[in-house]
Amino acid sequence: MSMRVKYWGVRGSLPSSPPPEQTAKDVEGILQRFFQSGFSLPSQISEFMASQELPQLGGYGTATTCAEVISSKGSQIIIDGGSGIRNLAESMMKGPASKGKANIHVFLTHFHWDHLIGLPFFVPNFINGNRINYYAVQPELETMVRGLFKRPYFPVSFESLASDIRFYQLEPRRPIKIDDFTVTAYQLDHPDPCWGFKIENGGKAYAHCVDSEGTRCSQEALGPDLPLYQNIDLMYFDAQYTLPELAEKANWGHSAAQIGLDLAFREKIKQVIFAHHDPGAQTGDINELQRQTAEYHRWRNKQAETNHGKLPDVKWSFAYEGMEVDLSKI
Numbered sequence: 001m002s003m004r005v006k007y008w009g010v011r012g013s014l015p016s017s018p019p020p021e022q023t024a025k026d027v028e029g030i031l032q033r034f035f036q037s038g039f040s041l042p043s044q045i046s047e048f049m050a051s052q053e054l055p056q057l058g059g060y061g062t063a064t065t066c067a068e069v070i071s072s073k074g075s076q077i078i079i080d081g082g083s084g085i086r087n088l089a090e091s092m093m094k095g096p097a098s099k100g101k102a103n104i105h106v107f108l109t110h111f112h113w114d115h116l117i118g119l120p121f122f123v124p125n126f127i128n129g130n131r132i133n134y135y136a137v138q139p140e141l142e143t144m145v146r147g148l149f150k151r152p153y154f155p156v157s158f159e160s161l162a163s164d165i166r167f168y169q170l171e172p173r174r175p176i177k178i179d180d181f182t183v184t185a186y187q188l189d190h191p192d193p194c195w196g197f198k199i200e201n202g203g204k205a206y207a208h209c210v211d212s213e214g215t216r217c218s219q220e221a222l223g224p225d226l227p228l229y230q231n232i233d234l235m236y237f238d239a240q241y242t243l244p245e246l247a248e249k250a251n252w253g254h255s256a257a258q259i260g261l262d263l264a265f266r267e268k269i270k271q272v273i274f275a276h277h278d279p280g281a282q283t284g285d286i287n288e289l290q291r292q293t294a295e296y297h298r299w300r301n302k303q304a305e306t307n308h309g310k311l312p313d314v315k316w317s318f319a320y321e322g323m324e325v326d327l328s329k330i
């Protein structure tokens with residue numbers, strides 16, 4: 001028994017694709033790497049492509065937050081309905097959702113646009129027989145979801161949706177069972193209240209910590225929300241900014257990878273995925289965030305060695321659209 005997580009949208013704030021000029025520049029870089037790597041023939045293109053990491057060819061993605069957690073038994077939990085949920089819906093329409101036989105669980109962290117904007121385009125909403133359960137800690141959950149289907153914002157009214165839609169208000173920090181998952185909501189650090197989720201299954205634990213500034217760092221400051229970061233195999237963490245940007249944008253509600261890495265070292269979190277990429281961040285900007293994070297990681301290791309200590313091993317990477325992580329392999 002275990003679970004895997006698939007990320008259908010990893011951008012923050014607003015869906016955003018590179019303008020054509022940027023795409024042209026990126027293609028130029030890819031072509032240069034092709035020839036610099038010693039390739040020269042069209043028949044070698046596939047071999048070259050296979051040797052590259054996906055984001056270095058296609059970027060990190062353009063869609064906003066949507067994650068899918070799938071248990072080895074096949075149960076599913078969706079976290080947030082950013083524009084990434086449209087592609088998830090397409091994949092779900094190959095299964096029972098297309099026949100009105102799906103029982104779908106959607107957990108919402110908060111109601112900023114980038115976490116809701118895809119919900120009116122979530123096709124299972126429109127199919128008779130599907131049951132869609134929405135969960136959030138915030139009492140305004142139902143009003144907020146209904147409000148997305150209002151004219152003149154959207155032509156289809158909530159009342160005319162064919163699926164059976166239900167709303168459940170979660171109690172903070174109280175676990176609930178959804179199929180073979182246990183889900184617990186903990187508060188994050190964000191201007192409008194935002195709740196992260198700890199999802200447990202088969203002895204593995206996933207912590208979804210986006211959007212958060214990570215202003216409460218110490219165990220004392222985290223208080224009742226500390227368990228969100230404890231005994232965690234995989235943490236999804238907000239890393240929209242560089243450290244200097246974080247200082248400039250205090251109280252904007254987003255964090256930097258170094259903050260997440262320090263949390264992971266202290267709480268012995270095994271693997272971290274950094275996400276909520278800035279809408280203006282191009283592939284090169286996110287590569288630069290990775291470089292700075294690697295430099296920080298090396299510096300922290302050196303610091304620990306100087307003090308005759310050793311940091312726990314923490315694997316980390318930056319999220320890209322379509323990325324999948326199997327927790328049984330962590």
Ligand SMILES: [Zn+2]
Pocket residue numbers: 012013065112114115211276
């Ligand atoms: Zn957001």
Ligand SMILES: [Zn+2]
Pocket residue numbers: 110112190194211253
């Ligand atoms: Zn937000």
